[in-house]
Amino acid sequence: MQETPVFRLPSIKHLSILSNRFSLSQVLNDYGFQLETLTILARERFEGEFWSEFWSYLPNLLNLDIQYLALSAIHAVPHAHPLQQLCVHSLPCTGQQVDMIRHILEKCPRVPDLRISDIMISDSMKELISPLADKNNAVITTSTIPVAPNPPKHRRPRTRRPGTPIWITILFVISLPFLAMAYLIYELIAWLYGLVKGSWGLCLSTFRRRQGGSRTDSTVGNV
Missing domain, CATH: 1.20.5 (Single alpha-helices involved in coiled-coils or other helix-helix interfaces)
Known part of the structure; x- marks a missing residue:
C-alpha cells in the first residue's frame, strides 16, 4: 500500500498546488492557517467534506486562484473572511459564461477584485458582465483565450485555358x-x-x- 508523502514545510504564506499526488486536505490542515496566497491547479474530484469546509482551513487567505468546478464545490465566502482577490479559470465553454460569473459573484459577494481567465467571451457578454460587477462592487477582469486564425485554404492554381x-x-x-x-x-x-x-x-x-x-x-x- 502506497503511503501519502509527508511534507515538512517552514512558515509559508504563498502556496501553489500543481499535482494531486499528495493530500490537499492534509496540507491545508497543517499550513492553511498561515497562507495568504493559494493557487490550486491540480485536478481534484472536488467532492467530499473537505470542500464543504474549505474556508475553515484558510482563515487568513487574501488571494485565491482556483478552478471553476472547485469553486462550485465549496460554500460561499464567510462574511468576515478577508479574501481580497479571486481568480477563477477553466470555465466550461458552454455558452453560459454570464450565468457562471453570476454564480461566482454569489459565492464571493464581497470580493473586490475578481479575475476570470482563459475563457471565450464575446463583446455582448462583456456588456452583460459590467452591470453584475457594478451591482456587487467588484472589478471583473477577463482574460480571453486568443483565437488562432483560420488556416488559409489551399486553392488549386488557376490554369489559363488555351485561347486565341x-x-x-x-x-x-x-x-x-x-x-x-x-x-x-x-x-x-x-x-x-x-x-x-x-x-x-x-x-x-x-x-x-x-x-x-x-x-x-x-x-x-x-x-
Missing part, C-alpha cells in the same frame, strides 16, 4: 474589309472570265458556222 491571343483577334478584325474587297474582286474576275469565255465561245461557233457555209457553197458551184 488578342493580337490575332485584332489583326483578324482589321483584315475583314480587305478580305471582303478581295472576295468582291475575285467574284468580279470570275464573272468577267465567264463573260469573256462565253463571248469567245459564241464567236468561235459563229466563225465555224460561217466557214462551214462557205465550204458548202464552193462544193455546190463545182457540181
Whole structure:
C-alpha cells in the first residue's frame, strides 16, 4: 500500500498546488492557517467534506486562484473572511459564461477584485458582465483565450485555358474589309472570265458556222 508523502514545510504564506499526488486536505490542515496566497491547479474530484469546509482551513487567505468546478464545490465566502482577490479559470465553454460569473459573484459577494481567465467571451457578454460587477462592487477582469486564425485554404492554381491571343483577334478584325474587297474582286474576275469565255465561245461557233457555209457553197458551184 502506497503511503501519502509527508511534507515538512517552514512558515509559508504563498502556496501553489500543481499535482494531486499528495493530500490537499492534509496540507491545508497543517499550513492553511498561515497562507495568504493559494493557487490550486491540480485536478481534484472536488467532492467530499473537505470542500464543504474549505474556508475553515484558510482563515487568513487574501488571494485565491482556483478552478471553476472547485469553486462550485465549496460554500460561499464567510462574511468576515478577508479574501481580497479571486481568480477563477477553466470555465466550461458552454455558452453560459454570464450565468457562471453570476454564480461566482454569489459565492464571493464581497470580493473586490475578481479575475476570470482563459475563457471565450464575446463583446455582448462583456456588456452583460459590467452591470453584475457594478451591482456587487467588484472589478471583473477577463482574460480571453486568443483565437488562432483560420488556416488559409489551399486553392488549386488557376490554369489559363488555351485561347486565341488578342493580337490575332485584332489583326483578324482589321483584315475583314480587305478580305471582303478581295472576295468582291475575285467574284468580279470570275464573272468577267465567264463573260469573256462565253463571248469567245459564241464567236468561235459563229466563225465555224460561217466557214462551214462557205465550204458548202464552193462544193455546190463545182457540181
